[in-house]
Amino acid sequence: MDKIAEEAKKIVGEGYVVSDPRILEPYLYDKTEPHVRPKPAREVILIKPGSVEEVSEIVKLAFNEGVPVFPRGGGTGLAGGAIPTKPGIILSLERLNRLSIDRENMVADAEAGVTLGRLIEESEKFGLYFPPHPGDEGAQIGGLIACNAGGSRALRHGSMRSSVLGMQVVLPNGKLVNVGNKTIKNNMASNFLHLFIGSEGSLGIIVRSFLRLYPKPMHSATILVPYGNVEKAVDSAMKMLWAGYVPLSLELVDSRSMKRTAEYLGLGWKYGEGEAFLMVVVSEPNRDMLYAEIEGISAILSEGASGEPILAERKEEQDEILKIRSEIYSAYEKNLFEGLDVSVPIGEAIRFIDSLKKIEEKYGVKFPIVAHLGDGTFHPDILMDSLDREKLIKVREEIYEAAVYLGGSITGEHGIGYTRKPYADKYMDDGLKRLMIAVKRTIDERGIMNPEKFVP
Ligand SMILES: Cc1cc2nc3c(=O)[nH]c(=O)nc-3n(C[C@H](O)[C@H](O)[C@H](O)COP(=O)(O)OP(=O)(O)OC[C@H]3O[C@@H](n4cnc5c(N)ncnc54)[C@H](O)[C@@H]3O)c2cc1C
Incomplete structure (x- = not known):
């Protein structure tokens, strides 16, 4: 690696090639739970190019020497x-941080x-907003983009895939390719854009992108509805979807998780009682549209509810509810073996919850019921409880089996990465596997x- 380091210094400058283990340490991990993440190699160098051209030169160097390249973004990945x-080389993209907002084209x-934080902030200055969160x-x-990340707003706006119009990618041989542009429709070539989106750094380095923005909705509200059990909550949610409402997000959470997280954050729980809650965020350009939506949704969701819906309109109140929902993962983190992100077709949600309950009974465990219900993604976090590692792995495997049995996927959001590879190998269609391998060999000939x- 010494030779690579010396050559790399000529490309990016001395200060941006790092071999010092103390500086390298945080780049060896991401946010994958310590119990399941792989052991990092120590014979690595960290390179931080400052331009697209420098990325290209570094990748050419790696290609010529046959040295592995590990693309690195914010290190928040969970797989x-x-x-x-x-x-090999850890290629950090942190210095490629130029951003401009084309207001006229909303791009x-x-x-x-x-x-992501900076993109949201800058877009807002132009009255625009970037939905995936x-x-x-x-x-x-x-x-x-590499992970095709999702989040709760995918119900209305889709995952990252729906927000990327164009990209520049440095291929594994160092050559630069442009795919897509700023247009919403573009049928000029095979759609390689969507091949690179979600390819998790296996086909090249994404260096620049055109992202679709929307006018920031001026009015929003959060509706929190309590239910006597999760099944009733799911049933009401399905009725709402069938009635044609597509809110910004539709989340299902059990009350134990919400209360525990409120406590963890030092906030009191003041949002009613129930076994489970539906949390619906609505946002519209004007008040009339907003209130019509709130009225329609509340009427449907109230039917099976165990109490009155709570309507939060003030920003602080909405932010607090959202914070409690968003921090559930952190509240459980200390006791977490692994956070899962399985997805099922939306009509299978109740059957999936039923399977989770059977697994709970069999192993004497309890999962938080937390789901982006609107798109069928569940986060049944596996807590350490009193089980040994072997049993925890069995629990994970039974959850995967249940999701796949219902026509779902072992990962709806966080991706395959390293930790899910054996399961992707197990559940992926054989023909699809062959295609993925063939594409990889064609684009990344030296692997x-x-x-x-x-x-x-
Ligand atoms: C608290 C918490 C909550 C989360 N909630 C969600 C959620 O709701 N939905 C969801 O989808 N995800 C969620 N995530 C996961 C995570 O934020 C996403 O996977 C995110 O997309 C990773 O981006 P990153 O920049 O941190 O990438 P990294 O973790 O650095 O890398 C992730 C993968 O992308 C590759 N990569 C990184 N940059 C590039 C590049 N420029 N070109 C090519 N490949 C690249 C890496 O090699 C790696 O394979 C959550 C994570 C945390 C910690």
Whole structure:
């Protein structure tokens, strides 16, 4: 690696090639739970290019030497995707952080290292907003695209895939390719855009992107509805969807998780009683539209409810409810073996919850019921409780089995990365596996790009 380091210094400058283990340490991990993340390789160097051209030169160097490259964004991934599992280069995109907002076309022109937090902030200055919102705003645009990240607003606006119009990618041989542009429709070529989105760094480095923005909705409200059990909550939610309402988000949470998180945050719980809650966020350009939606949704959701819906309109109140929901993961983190993100077709939600209950009974465990119900993604976090590792792995496998049995997926959001690879290998269609391997071999002929991840 010494030779690579010396050559890299000529490209990016002495200060941006790091071998010091103390500085390297935080780049060896992401946010994957310590109990399940892979052991990082130590014979790595960290390189921080400052421009697209520098990324290209570094990747060419790696290609010529046959050295693995591990693309790294904000390190918020939850499947070990950014962890360097072999000796090689950690390529951090943090210095590629140029961002401009094209207000007229409602498009952000963002380099890969721009954080989600900054994109949101800058867009707001132009009266615009970027809908995808996976939990951690430290995630970078390159990482969000590479993982096709989701979050609670996917119900109305889709995952990252729906927000990317165009991209520049440095291929594994160092050459630059432009896919897509600022247009919403573009049928000029095969759709490689969507091949790179969600490819988790296995096919190249995303260096720049055109992202679709929307006018910021001026009015929003959060409706919290209590239910006697989760099944009743799901039933009401389905009725609402069938009635044609598509709110910004539709979340299902059990009251134990909400109360525990409120306590963890030092906030009192003042949002009513029930076994489970539906949390619906509505946002519209004007008050009339907003109130019509609130009225329609509340009428449907009240039917099976165990109490009156709570309507939060003040920003502080909405922010507090959202914060409690968003921090559930953190509230459980200390006792967490692994956070899952399985998805099922929306009509299978009740059957999936039933399967979770059977697994709970069998192993004497209790999962938080937390779901982006509107798109069928569940986060049944596996807590350490009193089980040994072998049993915890069995619990994980039974949850995967239940989701796949119902026509779902082992991951709706966080991706395959390293930790889910054996299960993706198990459940993926054989023909699809062959295609993925063939595409990988064609684009990454030397197999240097994020090896041991994502591809079967
Ligand atoms: C508290 C918390 C809540 C979360 N909630 C959600 C959620 O609701 N929904 C959801 O979908 N995710 C969620 N996540 C997961 C995470 O935020 C996403 O996976 C995010 O997309 C990762 O972005 P990153 O920049 O941190 O990427 P990293 O973790 O650095 O990398 C992730 C993967 O992308 C690759 N990569 C990074 N940058 C590039 C690039 N420029 N080009 C090519 N490949 C690249 C890496 O090699 C790796 O494989 C959550 C994470 C946390 C910690």
